[in-house]
Amino acid sequence: MSYFEFISQYGERILSGTLITIILTIIAAALAVSIALIAGLMRLSPNRFVRSVAAVYVEIFRGTSLLVQLYWIFFVLPLFGFTLEKFTAGFIAVGLNLGAYGSELVRGAILSVARGQWEAALALNMSGVQRMRRIILPQALLIMLPPWGNLMIELLKSTALVALIAVADLTFQAKQINSSTFLSAQSFGTALIIYYVVARFLITPSMRWLERFMARKMGEA
Amino acid sequence: MLNWDWDFTWTILPRLLSATVNTILAAGLGYAIAVVLGLVLALLQRTRSPIFTASVREIIEFVRSTPLVLQVFFVFYVAPQFGITLSPWVAGMLSIGVHYAAYLSEVYRGGIDSVPKGQWEAATSLNLSTTRTYFRIVIPQALPPSLAGMGNYLVGIFKDTPILSVIGVAELMHAANSIGAETYRFLEPYTLVGIIFLAISLPTAALIRAFEGWMRRKLGLT
Numbered sequence: 001m002s003y004f005e006f007i008s009q010y011g012e013r014i015l016s017g018t019l020i021t022i023i024l025t026i027i028a029a030a031l032a033v034s035i036a037l038i039a040g041l042m043r044l045s046p047n048r049f050v051r052s053v054a055a056v057y058v059e060i061f062r063g064t065s066l067l068v069q070l071y072w073i074f075f076v077l078p079l080f081g082f083t084l085e086k087f088t089a090g091f092i093a094v095g096l097n098l099g100a101y102g103s104e105l106v107r108g109a110i111l112s113v114a115r116g117q118w119e120a121a122l123a124l125n126m127s128g129v130q131r132m133r134r135i136i137l138p139q140a141l142l143i144m145l146p147p148w149g150n151l152m153i154e155l156l157k158s159t160a161l162v163a164l165i166a167v168a169d170l171t172f173q174a175k176q177i178n179s180s181t182f183l184s185a186q187s188f189g190t191a192l193i194i195y196y197v198v199a200r201f202l203i204t205p206s207m208r209w210l211e212r213f214m215a216r217k218m219g220e221a
Numbered sequence: 222m223l224n225w226d227w228d229f230t231w232t233i234l235p236r237l238l239s240a241t242v243n244t245i246l247a248a249g250l251g252y253a254i255a256v257v258l259g260l261v262l263a264l265l266q267r268t269r270s271p272i273f274t275a276s277v278r279e280i281i282e283f284v285r286s287t288p289l290v291l292q293v294f295f296v297f298y299v300a301p302q303f304g305i306t307l308s309p310w311v312a313g314m315l316s317i318g319v320h321y322a323a324y325l326s327e328v329y330r331g332g333i334d335s336v337p338k339g340q341w342e343a344a345t346s347l348n349l350s351t352t353r354t355y356f357r358i359v360i361p362q363a364l365p366p367s368l369a370g371m372g373n374y375l376v377g378i379f380k381d382t383p384i385l386s387v388i389g390v391a392e393l394m395h396a397a398n399s400i401g402a403e404t405y406r407f408l409e410p411y412t413l414v415g416i417i418f419l420a421i422s423l424p425t426a427a428l429i430r431a432f433e434g435w436m437r438r439k440l441g442l443t
Contacts, residue, residue: 063426064418067383067394072415075407153286160288164387171291184298192287192295199286 006186010177017173018194024091024159024169025198029152031095032102039099040106041132054103061100067161069093074165090162098155105151109144110136142214149207153199160195170194230409233400237413240396245421247313247392248379254318255378256371259325263333264355266326284323290384292316297388313385321378325371332367333359365440372429376422383414393417 007014042054061069070093077084084092113136121131163172174191178184265277284292297312307315336359344354383394397410 059423060415060419063422064415065380065383065394067386068411068415068418071394071397071407072411075401076411079408157286157288160290161384163290171288171294174291175294178294178298184295185302188291188295188299192283192291195287195291196283200282 001181001183001186003186006183007190010181010187013173013177014170014190014194017168017170017191018198020168021156021159021170021195022198024087024094024162024167025152025156028091028094028098028159029155031091032098032151032155035095035099036102036106039103040110043103043107044110058100058103061097062104066093066097066158067164069097070161070165086162086165086167089165090159090167094155094158094162098151098158101154102148102151105144105147106140109140112143113139138218142211142218145207145211145214149204149211152203152207156195156199156203226406226409229404229406230413233410234413236400237393237396237410237417240391240393241417241421243390244379244382244392247310247317247382247385247390248375250314251317251321251382252375252378254314255321255325255374258318258322260329260360262322262326263329266330267333281323281326284320285327289317289320289381290387292320293384293388309385309389312388313390317378317381317385320381321374324374324377328367328370328374329363331370332363332365335366336362365436368436369429369433372433376426376429379422379425380418 001009039054039057042050043058045051045054070089073084073093074086074089077089117135117139118131121135126135159169160171163169163175166172170191174187177187181187262277262281266274268274293313293316296316297307297309300307300312340358340362341354344358349358382390382392385392386395386398389395393414397414400410401407
């Protein structure tokens, strides 16, 4: 079978898998960003209890494998009475996992905002929340955007694991096509190229654009 | 409802622990490949031909931006089409090794770039050959600043070994899956796998951090 025939026959399934992968990536990214922000701020809280809750979350999710977390959420959580649909389990696992890594970026970026900015905000009699929201966080955002770009690519790659709990994403479709046709090079090769194109020509440029956009908004460009 | 069975826990624990040995072995072997191949990839980017350098970079970029699980499938299922049948272990070590070599090459590249220009010039003025310059002058100085990144990827490779279970490498996740399939109990095996991972990766990460601090002090960086 020529590659053209392969694409005309299985293109639709590959496309639908790609779509699922992209949707999953977007939802998981939204979850990861929100959790990273919350956990990152919690780790800087003056309250020791709040700090340790966030630290335990980060250590657990960074200390074990995403696959273990995914299986635990999908197979073990139902035993506690929380049955999640596989797609939901997939984005929750990926979001929680990458959120733990992201919270370290948030924490590091906040800590690296210049000391004088904190003092100036204090001198202007801003409340803690005001200071964080209007002075510190916007500057921290600018600092942490470049590493977030890398993390987004990690996130895209991580979503491939949901294929193992039978979410019909790109990896899952490639695997299914391979097992019914034995055209391994075509099915897995096409999927690899699609991931690469999404990462290199969709995620990377949009993160760069976001960096420039934020820099302009902050008047630093 | 939830009920943790301790008797069951004690029956499966030895099996999980012996699979842990395989996990550590897989991580070690994969890392050994990555450490060597990563250096080769870093050095290949330093040739005089810009086209060659750009292609090597693009290949590294490709490996870094595609999922490991798909690479594992690709290596395992495509190699036989070219007449090379790989065992799960060989395919697994190969794909995880290449995947992390791409990451490590970036770490080495940063390390090599951090060697002061004067060192290269001194080596040239002493009439050292390129090989000698690299192996006696540059790499020994590039290594210490690379160690922190190398340590992080050692933990990373360890945490990625469960992915090898998809082609049947008999590591920890594979053992837990088999136990789950045989007994229909998932709570104990998967929870134990999580605990075992934590018990190994947290101390290792702490050890690497301590080593990093020691190295920085030794180099007079702090």
